[in-house]
Amino acid sequence: xxxxxxxxxxxxxxxxxxxxxxxxxxxxxxxxxxxxxxxxxxxxxxxxxxxxxxxxxxxxxxxxxxxxxxxxxxxxxxxxxxxxxxxxxxxxxxxxxxxxxxxxxxxxxxxxxxxxxxxxxxxxxxxxxxxxxxxxxxxxxxxxxxxxxxxxxxxxxxxxxxxxxxxxxxxxxxxxxxxxxxxxxxxxxxxxxxxxxxxxxxxxxxxxxxxxxxxxxxxxxxxxxxxxxxxxxxxxxxxxxxxxxxxxxxxxxxxxxxxxxxxxxxxxxxxxxxxxxxxxxxxxxxxxxxxxxxxxxxxxxxxxxxxxxxxxxxxxxxxxxxxxxxxxxxxxxxxxxxxxxxxxxxxxxxxxxxxxxxxxxxxxxxxxxxxxxxxxxxxxxxxxxxxxxxxxxxxxxxxxxxxxxxxxxxxxxxxxxxxxxxxxxxxxxxxxxxxxxxxxxxxxxxxxxxxxxxxxxxxxxxxxxxxxxxxxxxxxxxxxxxxxxxxxx
Ligand code: BES
Ligand code: ZN
Ligand code: ZN
Numbered sequence: 001x002x003x004x005x006x007x008x009x010x011x012x013x014x015x016x017x018x019x020x021x022x023x024x025x026x027x028x029x030x031x032x033x034x035x036x037x038x039x040x041x042x043x044x045x046x047x048x049x050x051x052x053x054x055x056x057x058x059x060x061x062x063x064x065x066x067x068x069x070x071x072x073x074x075x076x077x078x079x080x081x082x083x084x085x086x087x088x089x090x091x092x093x094x095x096x097x098x099x100x101x102x103x104x105x106x107x108x109x110x111x112x113x114x115x116x117x118x119x120x121x122x123x124x125x126x127x128x129x130x131x132x133x134x135x136x137x138x139x140x141x142x143x144x145x146x147x148x149x150x151x152x153x154x155x156x157x158x159x160x161x162x163x164x165x166x167x168x169x170x171x172x173x174x175x176x177x178x179x180x181x182x183x184x185x186x187x188x189x190x191x192x193x194x195x196x197x198x199x200x201x202x203x204x205x206x207x208x209x210x211x212x213x214x215x216x217x218x219x220x221x222x223x224x225x226x227x228x229x230x231x232x233x234x235x236x237x238x239x240x241x242x243x244x245x246x247x248x249x250x251x252x253x254x255x256x257x258x259x260x261x262x263x264x265x266x267x268x269x270x271x272x273x274x275x276x277x278x279x280x281x282x283x284x285x286x287x288x289x290x291x292x293x294x295x296x297x298x299x300x301x302x303x304x305x306x307x308x309x310x311x312x313x314x315x316x317x318x319x320x321x322x323x324x325x326x327x328x329x330x331x332x333x334x335x336x337x338x339x340x341x342x343x344x345x346x347x348x349x350x351x352x353x354x355x356x357x358x359x360x361x362x363x364x365x366x367x368x369x370x371x372x373x374x375x376x377x378x379x380x381x382x383x384x385x386x387x388x389x390x391x392x393x394x395x396x397x398x399x400x401x402x403x404x405x406x407x408x409x410x411x412x413x414x415x416x417x418x419x420x421x422x423x424x425x426x427x428x429x430x431x432x433x434x435x436x437x438x439x440x441x442x443x444x445x446x447x448x449x450x451x452x453x454x455x456x457x458x459x460x461x462x463x464x465x466x467x468x469x470x471x472x473x474x475x476x477x478x479x480x481x482x483x484x485x486x487x488x489x
Contacts, residue, residue, distance in 0.1 A: 001123065001126065001146060001147065001148070001149060001168075002147065002148045002149070003119070003148075003149050003150075003151055003164055003165075003168065004148060004149070004150045004151065005151055005153075005156040005160075005161055005164075006104070006150045006151060006152040006153075007152070007153065007154065007155060007156060008152075013100065013102040013103050013104045013148075013150060014066065014067035014068070014069075014095075014098045014100040014102075014103045014104070015034070015066065015067070015068050015069070015103065015104040015105075015106060016068075016069040016070075016071050016091060016094065016095050016098075016103060016104070016105050016106065017030070017034065017038060017068065017069070017070050017071065017106045018071045018073055018087075018091060018105060018106065018107055018108070018111065019038065019047075019049045019070060019071065019072060019073060019108070020049060020073045020074070020075065020076040020079070020108065020110065021048065021049040021050065021072070021073075021074060021075050021076070022049075022075075022076070023049065023076065023108060025038045025039050025042075026108075026154070028154065029106060029108075029152070029153075029154055030106065033059050033061075034059065034068070034106075037057065037059060037068065038070060041055060041057070041070060047070045047072070048072065049070075049072035049073060049074070050072045050074060051072055051073060051074030051075075051078070051083070051087070052071075052072060052074075052087070052090050053070075053071070053072030054069055054070070054071055054072070054094050055069070055070040056068075056069055056097075057069075057070065067098050067100065069094055069095070069097075069098065071090075071091050071094060073087055073111075074087075076110060079110060079114065080114070081114050081117040081399065081401070082117070082401050084111065084114035084117040084118040084121065085117040085118065085120055085121035085124075085401060085468075085469055086121060086467070086468035086469060087118070087121060087468075088117070088118040088119060088120065088121020088122040088124075088125060088469070089121040089122065089124060089125025089126075089468045089469035090121075090125065090468055091105065091121075091122065091125075092121070092122045092123075092125045092126045092146070092149075093125055093126075095146060095149075096126075096144040096145070096146060097144075099143055099144055100146065101145075101146060101147045101148065102146070102147060102148045102149075102150070103146055103148075103149055103150070104149075104150040104152050105149055105150070105151055105152065106152045107151060107152065107153050108153075109153065109154060111153075112153055112160055115160055115163045115164055115167065116163050116164075116166065116167040117167070117401075118167075119163075119164050119167035119168055119171065120167045120170065120171040120174075120469070120480070121468070121469045122149070122171075123167070123168055123171035123172055123174075123175065124171050124174060124175065124469040124470070124476075125468065125469045126146070126175075127175045127178060127471055128141060128471065129178075129179060129182060130142060131179075151164070166296065169292065169295060169296070170292060170296075170479070170480060170483060171480075173288050173291050173292055173479060174288065174476035174479050174480060175476065176288065176291070177284050177285065177287070177288040177474070177476040177479055178471075178473075178474040178475065178476045179474075180196070180280075180284045180287070180474075181277070181278055181280065181281045181284050181461065181462065181473075181474035181476070182277075182473050182474045183277070184260075184277045185259045185260035185277055185310060188259065188277070188280070189233055189259055189310075190231075190233040190234070190235065190236060190259050190308050190309055190310065191233060193236075193238075193257065193259065193280065193283070193306075193308050194210055194236045194238055194308060196287060197210075197238045197240060197287055197290075197306070198210065200240070200287055200290050200291055201240050201290070204242075204290065204291075204293070204294040204295075205294075206240045206241055206242050206290060206294075207239075207240070207241040207243065208238070208239070208240055208241075209238070209239040209241075210236055210237075210238055210239075211236060211237040211238075211239075212234060212236060213225070213228070213234035213235055213236075216235060216237060219327060219351075220325065220327055220329075221237065221307075221326075221327045221347040221351075222324045222325040222326050222327065222347070223324060223326045223327065223332070223343040223344055223345075223346050223347040224237060224307045224309060224327075224343070224344045224347045224348075226318040226322070226324040226334070226343060227258075227264075227309055227311050227318065227337075227340045227343050227344050228309040228310075229314075229316045229317055229318050230264060230265075230310075230311070230312040230313050230314035230315075230316055230317030230318070231309055231310040231311075231312040231314070232310075232312070232314075233259075233309070233310065234309075235307065235308065235309035235344075236307075236308045236309070237305070237306075237307050237308070237347075237348065237351065238257075238304075238305070238306045238307075238308060239303065239304070239305050240286070240290045240303070240304040240305075241301075241302075241303050241304075242290065242293045242294070242298075242300075242301065242302045242303075242304075243301050244299045244300070244301065245299065245300070245301055246301070248300065248301040249301070249357060249358060249359040250300075250301035250302060250303045250356050250358050250359070251300065251301070251302050251303070251358055251359060251360045251361070251362070251486065251489055252302075252303045252304075252305060252352040252353070252356050252358040252360070252361040252362075253286055253289060253302065253303070253304050253305070253361075253362050253363070253364070253482065253486075254282075254286070254304075254305045254306070254345065254348045254349060254352055254361065254362070254363040254364070255280075255281075255282035255283035255284065255285050255286035255287075255304075255305075255306045255363065255364050255365065256279065256280070256281075256282040256283060256306075256307070256341045256344065256345055256363070256364070256365035256366060256367065257280045257282070257283030257284075257306040257307055257308035257309070257344070258276075258279035258280055258309065258310065258311050258340060258341060258344070258366075259277070259279070259280055259308065259309065259310040260276050260277050260279065260310045260311070260312070261276040261279040261310075261311045261338070261340065261341075262276065262310075262311055262312055262313055263276075263311065263337065263338035264311050264312070264313060264317050264318065264337030264338060264340060265313060265317050265318070265319050265320065265337045266320060266336045266337040266338045267313065267338075268338060272369075275462060278366055278461055278462040278474065279311075279341070279366050280308070281364075281366050281457060281461035281462065281474065281477070281478075282306075282363070282364035282365040282366060282457060282461075282478070283306035283307075283308060285364050285457075285477075285478040285479050285482060286304040286305070286306050286364070287304075287306070288476070288479040288482075289302075289304060289479065289482050289483065289486065290304050292479075292483060293486075296483065296487075298483075298486055298487060300486065300489070302486060303352065303356050303358070305348050305351065305352050306348070307344040307345070307347060307348045309344065311337070311338075311340040317337065318334060318337055319334065319337065320334050320335055320336060320337060321333070321334065321335075322334045323419075323421060323422045324343065324422075326343075326346050326347055326350070326446070327346070327347040327350045327351060328346065328347075328350040328445075328446055330346075330423045330424060330445060330446070331419070331422035331423045331424070332346075332419065332422055332423065332424045332425065332426050333419045333420065333421055333422040333424070333425050333426070334426050335425050335426055335427040335428075335429055336426065336427040339426045339427045339439070341365050341366070341367045341368075341439070342367065342426060342439055342442045342443055343426060345363055345365060345367075345443055345446075346442070346443060346445070346446040348363075349361065349363065349443060349446040349447055349452075350446050353446075353447060353448060353450050358450060359451065359489075360386075360389055360450075360451045360452075360453075360489060361447065361450050361451070361452045361453075362389075362393075362452070362453045362454075362455070362482070362485070363443070363452075363453075363454050363455070364455045364457055364478050364482070365454070365455070365456060365457065365458075366456075366457055366458045366461050366462075367436070367439050367440075367454075367456045367457075367458055368381075368435045368436045368439045368456055368458055369435070369458060370433075370434070370435025370436040370439075371407075371435075371436035371456040371458045371459060372458045372459030373435075374407070374436060375405055375459055376459055376465060377459045377460060377463040377464055377465040377466075378403060378459075378460060378463070378465060378467065379403040379404065379405050379459070379460065380397075380402070380403070380404045380405070380455050380456060380457045380459070380460045380477065380478070381404070381405060381407045381436045381440075381455070381456035382394070382397075382404040382405060382406045382407065382453065382454075382455055382456075383406070383407055383408075383409055383436075383437070383440035383443075383453065383454040383455075383456070384406075384451075384452055384453035384454060385444070385447070385451065385452055386451035386452065386453070388451075389451050389452075389453050389489075390406055390453060392485060392488055392489065393453055393455070393481070393485055394406065396481055396484035396485045396488060397481055399484055400480040400481045400484050401467075402460070402477055402478060402480060402481040404455060404481075407436060407437055407440070408437060409437055409440050409441045409444055410434075410437065410441075413434060413437045413438045413440075413441035414441045414444065416428035416430060416434075416438055416441070417438055417441050417442045417445070423445075424442060424445060426442065436456050436458075439456070440454050440456070455478065455481075457477055457478055460475060460477040460478070461474065461475060461477050461478070462474055462475065463475045463477075
C-alpha cells in the first residue's frame with residue numbers, strides 16, 4: 001500500500017470523506033459538489049457523522065460516476081490517539097468495500113494532529129492474510145486490496161509526511177509479525193525461524209550468532225536442551241546485536257521461541273493444542289524489533305536473544321521428575337513439561353545478563369495460561385524489579401494501546417518455586433493459582449541484580465477478543481510497545 005500526499009481533490013479515485021460531528025464542510029478542501037452532497041446529507045440527517053457511521057453514495061457528472069463514502073468520526077472532543085487508531089482501521093475496511101485499487105481519504109486538520117496512530121490503524125486494519133486461501137475467496141479478497149491511498153488535507157509538512165512513513169513501516173512490520181505467528185510449525189519451524197533471523201541480520205548488518213545444539217551442550221544450556229529433547233529439530237539460541245555505540249551498556253531483549261508447544265509428556269488437551277504455534281510470539285517480537293532498529297535509526301546498543309525449539313513428545317522427551325541443570329548452574333526439578341517457557345528463558349536470561357551486563361533486560365513470553373485467565377486478551381501481565389523501568393513500560397503501553405497490568409511477585413510465590421530435591425521446581429504443586437506470578441518468580445532467580453521486566457503476552461499475542469485494528473489469531477502485540485520503550489530507555 002502506498003500513501004500519496006495530496007492537497008487537491010483527485011476527481012478520479014473513489015473518495016472517503018472522514019467527517020466529525022458538528023464539523024463545517026470545508027469548500028476549499030471538498031470542492032463544491034462534495035460540499036453540497038455532504039451538506040444535504042447532514043441537513044436531511046441521513047448522515048450524522050457518528051463514530052464509525054458509513055453512508056455509501058456517489059457523485060455523477062457527464063463523464064463518470066464517482067463512488068463516495070461518508071465516514072463518521074464522532075465528536076471532535078472525543079478524538080484521541082486511541083480513537084484515531086481504531087477509526088483508521090474501520091475506515092480502511094470501509095474503503096475496501098469500494099473494490100477500487102486507488103482511493104482518496106479526505107481528512108480534516110484534526111486528524112493530522114494524530115497521524116501516526118491513524119496510519120497505524122489503516123495498515124493494521126488492512127491486514128487480512130490470503131496466502132493459504134484458494135479460489136473465489138482468494139480472488140475476492142485480492143480484488144478488495146487497495147494499492148494507493150491519496151491522503152487529502154489542506155496542507156502537508158515534511159514532518160507529517162515522515163510521521164506517516166514511520167507509522168506505516170512500524171505497522172507493516174507488525175503485520176509481518178502476525179504472519180510469522182499465524183504460520184504453523186510446518187511453515188515456521190526452528191530452522192526457518194533461525195534463517196529468518198539471519199536474513200534480518202544480514203539485511204541490516206547486525207552481528208548474528210546462531211548457537212547450535214552442540215554448542216548449547218558445550219555451554220551447558222540444560223534448560224533449552226531439556227525442552228528440545230523430544231524434538232526432531234535441534235534447538236538454537238539466536239543472538240542479534242545492534243551496536244551503533246559499542247562502548248555503551250546495552251539493553252537486552254529476550255523472546256520465548258517455542259515453535260509449537262504440545263505440552264510435552266504433560267500433554268495439553270486438544271481444545272487448546274491447535275493454537276500452540278503462537279508460542280514463539282515473544283521471539284517474533286524480537287525479530288520485528290530488529291527489522292526496525294536500523295530503519296528507525298535507533299542509536300542505542302540493543303541485543304536481541306531468542307531461544308528456539310519445539311516442545312514435542314517423543315521417546316527422548318524430558319519427563320516429570322527429572323532434574324535439569326540450567327546454564328546458571330541452578331538445578332530445577334521438572335514437575336510439568338508444559339511449563340517449558342521458563343526452562344528456555346532461564347538459560348537465555350542468564351546468558352544475556354552474564355555476557356552483556358545490560359543496563360536493562362526485558363523479556364516477552366507467551367508464558368502462562370494463568371495470565372490470560374487473569375487479564376484476558378487485551379492486557380498483558382507486567383512483572384519486574386525496577387520501578388523506573390515498569391513505569392516507563394506502562395506509559396509506553398498506554399501510548400501504543402498495548403495495555404499492561406503490573407502484577408506482583410510475592411515472597412510466597414518465590415518460596416513456592418523452591419524445589420524439594422533441586423534448587424527450584426518448574427511448577428509449584430501446592431495449588432494451581434497465581435500461575436503467572438509464580439512463573440515470573442521462577443525467572444527472577446536468573447536475573448540477579450539486573451534491572452528486569454517480564455511481559456507475559458499469553459493472552460494478548462493471539463486474540464479471541466480482537467480490537468478494531470486486530471483480527472482473531474495473531475495480533476503482533478508487543479512490537480509497537482517495545483519500539484516505544486527502546487526509543488525512550
Ligand atoms: N505456552 C503456554 C502458555 C499459554 C497458554 C500461552 C495459553 C498462550 C495461551 C505455556 O508453556 C504453558 O503451557 N503454561 C502452562 C503452565 C502450567 C503447566 C504451569 C499453563 O499456563 O497452563
Ligand atoms: Zn507449555
Ligand atoms: Zn509454552
